[in-house]
Amino acid sequence: MKPDQWHFSRPELAAGYLGLFGLGLSSARTLFARRRMGKTEFLIKDLIPAAKQAGYLTAYVNLWDDDEEPAGALVGALYGAIEPNWWAKLARKANSPVRKLKASGKIPVFGEASVEAEMTADDKKFVGTLLSDALKAFDSQTKPLLLIIDEAQVLAAAAHSNFAHALRAGLDVRKDRLKVIFAGSSESTLRTMFGRSSEPFFNWAPLEPFPLLGRDFIQFMVKKVNTITKHQLSMKHAVAAFDQLNNTPEFFRRFLERHLTYPFDGPEAALEFTKEHVFNSDQFRRQWTGLLPADRALLGMMADGKVSDFHGQAAREQLAALLGLPEAPPVNMPAHSLRRLQADNIVTKLAHGEYRFEDEAFAQWIREHGALNGEASS
Template structure:
């Protein structure tokens, strides 16, 4: 594959994580940063190649690829890393539930197979077996493995609790050769996942903020742009633009693209254009208007973060007021709402009665609307 000309590589950051694992004092890390800040790009384009250069095998899995069946995706990624012919071998086994997993294309960055699980309830019992099979295959070869679990907060959902326990047990006994990076954008969910004693991954991996891209990234990009642009972009303009785009590398790249396409308009116009396009939140608006009133009211309450029990009398009374009802709605009103919101991947159930937004930016957007009068959701 052609290397990405616009990728700003971060070899020191990658080396830092690998050095840490090399020392043997810790075997796992959790990185969090808001959406679009460059986590996945770093993991795929910097960390994995650096790990390979040090003799690691690597397995990357993004649990959003199939958040209903993270077990299948993860087992597939492990096999892909450990055994080149895993798919053919497993599929030949007559009774193997793997026959029901089907290959779902390649992870483009490094060409390993991922799997999409189509497991029946009965098959789910076999997932633990599959996981331990995959890790036995790992045990039977000498290389260390770097396992990267992107959007790891999916594992915090109560629906995946059994698998999370099984995974943790398997990882526990292999800490010397199996290193794990968890990454995700939902800091609060990750904190729950690693910070609460009832959770399988309690205290398992220290949580740290993923170091954000800064001035050296801008210098790299500006230099590149100026090799092809007739109208040179100054660092001063670049810094101001990055700042106004919430220091988001993806948005900054859009700004550069606009600047390169319409050089005569100048950088201020390019920035104005980019801001209008990235901050218009069309998607949130569309999502919001597509929801039933009860679901909106409930999300509004959740965004404010004041409610702990959505089925309780107090919450239902609040819900009744928001919906203009004469009295509190019955228990199944919030129950149905929560079921719909989970099915639409808007909220995740972490534990009994405890719900979180999947995308914290949506919660933020809802809170912002709340102060805007007419269209206010709550």
């Protein structure tokens, strides 16, 4: 595969994680960051190659690719890492669930990792068997394995609880050679998953923010851009653009693309164009208009960033004013809103009772277009 010219690699960060695992002090980590901040790109383009280099087998699964049946996707990825021919090999084994699937004519045209998608509910009990088979295959060889579970918050769903317990038990006894990275954008769900004692992964992997891209990244990109256009982009313009795009690498790349396509218009115009596009999406408009007025009012306040205690008297008086209520609503009104907004993955609750947007772009959109009556202004 041709290396991605525009990928800013982060070898120190990758080495840092591998170093931690290598020391044996820790065998699992959970990384979180807002949407589009570069988690997946780092995991796939930096961490996996570095891990391979260091002698690890590597398995990557993105549970969003199949959030109905994450177990199958995960087992497929795990198996694929250990035993490249796992599917064929399993199919030859007597009593193998795979054999049964084959007999039933359900051999998918795949994508081994997507095997599960083809299974019916009746077949699903075999996933547990496949997991333990995969782990046995792991035990029968000597290499360490790095398992990367992206969008890991999917495992927190009650529907996947049995599998999560089985997985946790399987990983637990193999900590010396099986290292796990969980990643995700839903901080609140990840916190529940690893912070609530009733959850299978309670206290299992320390949760830490994924280090965001910053000045080095901007510099790298600007240098690249300036090698291909006569219209040189200054760091000053680039830093300002990155900042106004909420430090989001994906949006910054769109800005660069625009700059390269319309160099004569200048960087300010490219930035305006990009902002207009990334912060003005129809999706935000739909999401906004679909919310209850009380939830919109609260989100508007949150986007303004002036209120810290949403249950307090001052905040409730502001809610009353926004909603045209005769007096401040009771505490349970913001409480219900916050619960709904968390359930919809719109806001996340930090440990110390502070709330924030999961997607900073939505906050920006609300600041610019959100009007309480739901008819978002444009």
